[in-house]
Amino acid sequence: MSTAARIRVLIVALVALAVLAVAYTVYAASRTDVRDEPRPGGPVVREGGLTLDAPGRLLFRNMAWGPLRDRLASVPLGASRGVRTAGGPTCYTFHAAGGTGVCVQADRGLVNRFSVVIVDSRLRELRRYPAGGGPSRTRVSPSGRMAAWTVFVSGDSYAGTNFSTRTSILDSRTWTLHESLEDYTVIKDGRRYRSVDVNFWGVTFADDDLFYATMATRGKTYLVRGSVSSRTVWTLTDNAECPSVSPDGTRVAFKHRVQGDASSLPWRLHVLDLRTMKETATAETRPLDTQVAWLDGDTLLYEVPAEYEADLWEVPADGSGSPALVMRAATNPAVLR
Structure with a gap:
């Protein structure tokens, strides 16, 4: 040629x-x-201002189709199916408490990059940190001082074993950052424990020092209690993932892995009484992958995969009753107390 x-x-x-x-x-x-385009019959969403210091409201990521999809939104507690007010930043994952929010944002491109943004009560950016991986879980302590986030370093799901995460804890008063919980001392079954495969995710704060999280090592997961000030975690029980501590600090809700379930969502919701160490299965039997919120001292709030990506449901924490739909097209709930 x-x-x-x-x-x-x-x-x-x-x-x-x-x-x-x-x-x-x-x-x-x-x-x-x-x-x-908003879908007929879907949730009504209106743009407006949001704050993180208005108690008695439910904050969440709006998933209803329309120009405000993926924006933060809020409704009054007890009026979850009413008109939503949406505004503020677009967050992939989010949590707020005590007037502080932690928002994981995606910078879309040939290679997606993520940033962790700490915001004040008016959703104004205070600090920004590179996430270093795909976002997973976020939590803020009740006072708003401490923030935690988990990102995937490898893999993108908790269902299998071929994944690695990094969990960081930040003091938003002093801006001291503990980049990885893997730097903490681990006390397992009363003895100091070291292993190259130790992995942490899903922090939940009881206060500005005491927290709970998931630790994985050698094919098993553990609920651990941790102290920020001593940089130490202690194992409490096994087969517990993505914990969420109750408002009074006496119980922890978590995902319990069902043995032999090889599906992509092999978990069921359980609640552990920290005083008696008794576990109770909730009435929610559908497979879930979520870190629940406590709607109040007796009720769990969590997301279930659905048409708009996810809906929010509630179920009693004591094993009684049955699941009930709270709102459609919503994820990442945070109860402003």
């Missing part, structure tokens, strides 16, 4: 690629337009 012929072939190929790129862009834009 002559040089001129090769050039003609190259030009034709480049034109074809350009046509395909334009066609795909138009197609993607048309799909985005569809996704951005």
